[in-house]
Amino acid sequence: GEDVEQSLFLSVREGDSSVINCTYTDSSSTYLYWYKQEPGAGLQLLTYIFSNMDMKQDQRLTVLLNKKDKHLSLCIADTQTGDSAIYFCAETPGGSGNTGKLIFGQGTTLQVKP
Amino acid sequence: GAVVSQHPSWVICKSGTSVKIECRSLDFQATTMFWYRQFPKQSLMLMATSNEGSKATYEQGVEKDKFLINHASLTLSTLTVTSAHPEDSSFYICSARDQGTNQQETQYFGPGTRLLVL
Numbered sequence: 001g002e003d004v005e006q007s008l009f010l011s012v013r014e015g016d017s018s019v020i021n022c023t024y025t026d027s028s029s030t031y032l033y034w035y036k037q038e039p040g041a042g043l044q045l046l047t048y049i050f051s052n053m054d055m056k057q058d059q060r061l062t063v064l065l066n067k068k069d070k071h072l073s074l075c076i077a078d079t080q081t082g083d084s085a086i087y088f089c090a091e092t093p094g095g096s097g098n099t100g101k102l103i104f105g106q107g108t109t110l111q112v113k114p
Numbered sequence: 115g116a117v118v119s120q121h122p123s124w125v126i127c128k129s130g131t132s133v134k135i136e137c138r139s140l141d142f143q144a145t146t147m148f149w150y151r152q153f154p155k156q157s158l159m160l161m162a163t164s165n166e167g168s169k170a171t172y173e174q175g176v177e178k179d180k181f182l183i184n185h186a187s188l189t190l191s192t193l194t195v196t197s198a199h200p201e202d203s204s205f206y207i208c209s210a211r212d213q214g215t216n217q218q219e220t221q222y223f224g225p226g227t228r229l230l231v232l
Contacts, residue, residue, distance in 0.1 A: 043207065
């Protein structure tokens with residue numbers, strides 16, 4: 001079945017780089033996403049990557065995809081206190097066609113210390 | 115970006131009552147909306163996919179008679195928790211898919227509704 005796994009917690013100092021990791025099981029995933037959730041709020045789409053890419057950069061964010069190992073990373077450069085939130089990895093399962101169904105990981109809580 | 119609203123943002127109700135939660139796409143049409151449930155410090159679990167003008171598709175283990183979904187228009191989907199019990203207390207989040215341009219990136223999430231059943 002479809003499964004997405006993430007580490008639960010990451011703590012970094014302000015100005016450092018953060019790397020949040022995710023693994024997934026569905027080798028036919030088409031798109032993989034990173035969402036940010038601040039306390040008590042909904043989800044904000046940060047970035048996404050198509051499964052035939054291995055890297056995507058968007059300002060301070062870099063997404064790395066190792067399709068062979070089914071491993072996805074989100075790298076945040078120059079991490080700020082405002083980056084403190086829960087980060088969810090999600091995939092669009094290959095078998096879902098165009099339904100838009102998303103499978104989420106458990107979320108990684110990023111704590112940024114000043 | 116596009117905006118999805120939810121109403122109410124939080125609700126407290128007595129056990130046995132029914133609660134309706136609305137999800138609206140404010141500046142785009144959404145033929146498909148999704149309802150998720152999130153327990154504290156846990157991930158989002160997809161409950162059902164709501165398609166405008168047709169019956170919702172429920173995920174395995176989700177009781178369709180308990181969680182009634184209606185998607186009567188291209189901008190509104192409602193989730194009704196019937197005969198709510200304390201174990202239904204959770205954070206309910208909807209998302210709406212804009213199929214205007216890029217189908218994969220344009221899924222927008224609402225701010226969530228926190229339900230507490232006493």
